[in-house]
Amino acid sequence: MGCGTCATAYYQHVVGEPDVDQRADAVELLALVATLADHAFVRFAADAVNAPTAPERLSRSRLAACSVSRRDRVLDRLADLGGDPVVQIVRFDRVLDDFDARTEPATWAERLLRGYVGCAVSEDFCRLAAWGVDVDSRDLVLDVLDDADHVEASVMALCEACADDPALASRLALWGRRVVGESLQTVSRLLAAYPALGRLAARGMSALREVPDGAEDVQPASKVLNELTAEHTRRMSKLSLTA
Amino acid sequence: MGCGTCATAYYQHVVGEPDVDQRADAVELLALVATLADHAFVRFAADAVNAPTAPERLSRSRLAACSVSRRDRVLDRLADLGGDPVVQIVRFDRVLDDFDARTEPATWAERLLRGYVGCAVSEDFCRLAAWGVDVDSRDLVLDVLDDADHVEASVMALCEACADDPALASRLALWGRRVVGESLQTVSRLLAAYPALGRLAARGMSALREVPDGAEDVQPASKVLNELTAEHTRRMSKLSLTA
Numbered sequence: 401m402g403c404g405t406c407a408t409a410y411y412q413h414v415v416g417e418p419d420v421d422q423r424a425d426a427v428e429l430l431a432l433v434a435t436l437a438d439h440a441f442v443r444f445a446a447d448a449v450n451a452p453t454a455p456e457r458l459s460r461s462r463l464a465a466c467s468v469s470r471r472d473r474v475l476d477r478l479a480d481l482g483g484d485p486v487v488q489i490v491r492f493d494r495v496l497d498d499f500d501a502r503t504e505p506a507t508w509a510e511r512l513l514r515g516y517v518g519c520a521v522s523e524d525f526c527r528l529a530a531w532g533v534d535v536d537s538r539d540l541v542l543d544v545l546d547d548a549d550h551v552e553a554s555v556m557a558l559c560e561a562c563a564d565d566p567a568l569a570s571r572l573a574l575w576g577r578r579v580v581g582e583s584l585q586t587v588s589r590l591l592a593a594y595p596a597l598g599r600l601a602a603r604g605m606s607a608l609r610e611v612p613d614g615a616e617d618v619q620p621a622s623k624v625l626n627e628l629t630a631e632h633t634r635r636m637s638k639l640s641l642t643a
Numbered sequence: 644m645g646c647g648t649c650a651t652a653y654y655q656h657v658v659g660e661p662d663v664d665q666r667a668d669a670v671e672l673l674a675l676v677a678t679l680a681d682h683a684f685v686r687f688a689a690d691a692v693n694a695p696t697a698p699e700r701l702s703r704s705r706l707a708a709c710s711v712s713r714r715d716r717v718l719d720r721l722a723d724l725g726g727d728p729v730v731q732i733v734r735f736d737r738v739l740d741d742f743d744a745r746t747e748p749a750t751w752a753e754r755l756l757r758g759y760v761g762c763a764v765s766e767d768f769c770r771l772a773a774w775g776v777d778v779d780s781r782d783l784v785l786d787v788l789d790d791a792d793h794v795e796a797s798v799m800a801l802c803e804a805c806a807d808d809p810a811l812a813s814r815l816a817l818w819g820r821r822v823v824g825e826s827l828q829t830v831s832r833l834l835a836a837y838p839a840l841g842r843l844a845a846r847g848m849s850a851l852r853e854v855p856d857g858a859e860d861v862q863p864a865s866k867v868l869n870e871l872t873a874e875h876t877r878r879m880s881k882l883s884l885t886a
Contacts, residue, residue, distance in 0.1 A: 441704055445688035454729045461684055465711035468704050486697045 418534040423481045426533040428596040430478040431488035433526050433541050436519065437471035438489060439496050440464075443515060452508050459553060470544045477540050495593070496522075499586045503579050509561050513572055514579050516554040516639075517632065521583035524631045525590075525601065528624065532603030558639055573641040580632050584625055591621045598624075661777040666724045669776040671839040673721040674731035676769050676784050679762065680714035681732060682739050683707075686758060695751050702796060713787045720783050738836070742829045746822050752804050756815055757822050759797040759882075760875065764826035767874045768833075768844065771867065775846030801882055816884040823875050827868055834864045841867075 444464035451457035505511035530541040562569040687707035694700035718728040748754035773784040805812040
């Protein structure tokens, strides 16, 4: 997602040590990342209960445990910046609950694809916005979101399932479009309801593209959504599914 | 639960290094302990979703994560002794699923009490049987079951809830009796279906009471259940509830 090295130099020039407003913005992003990890915990735990085999059950429960530790690392940073973990961990509940309610999977493959596609969109958004916060918070967010184990596991299981079953592949392609539609709407609602997230994403896009200081405000939400859609298309083709 | 120091000397005299049969028995106990930890993970994860407050939600998810790591430590030891974790982790599913299905809690307090009472009975049983296996496995089982954080948290929450509400206290006393009844039936079914567990529990009771070598076989299952009931009574009085 863009050139990290150039962006670092740019970012440090623009932001430096976070002031009060920047801290508040960072707390907002960290709260979102922690909430995503918390939801991942709940999702992986439900996956473990529904897993069709014992190895998948063991593996999903381990991912659930990792999500708790990732969430807690983010909450620690949030507390360092003056945020209250107990208050912040429930702020984004409603938005993500809506996503869950609208994408209830009917099969194990749909469940895996929802995790792979749905979470990836929100995580891409957080990665982008991470380039708008202080260096320590950004590094933590990028590190926490870089835990790609479950992605690899899901991709392998889905590729295997689709390899000899074109009907399943086309059903899943359809399901993937529905999930990504809901994910993009979720991000859209977040941008509308939480201006700080919009600011951070715009700053992130400027940083990653080396746009000069001050030009960040002209980035509309639609550009963020385009960026996320492009990432999604790349992700679906990794599964040989049509985005 | 008895005198650990005397039992250690006795135990090492009787058992020494585990032979093939003793290894098989130890694998059976470790599989049960791992399954209990796995069920604790599922239960704590469900607790986290149902928790009435954010601090309880955070705390229950952390307990769920700890249960995964406790389970995996036990599965590692099981593998060292030649057991297959993937095969063993599903062996006791049915027995524990029955317990869960028959003690579905209606309120948060009932949920906490089920965890406090129900798991404690199975865990007491495992602690007893642990005195019948090799020293390394025993130490691991006792250590893994010694994670008393959730017990303290549950006791405190339940005591607070009952303090000013005698009606709730008497409803919970009734619920506790139902849960312990189901728990003892679970242990009873385990003893009937898995002779190795019966052997280990009998050996454990002999060890803890310094009964001479060979006398262990005369311990009937009812003595084990009496021992577990006595522990339960002590536990309920800690909550000022009638057992």
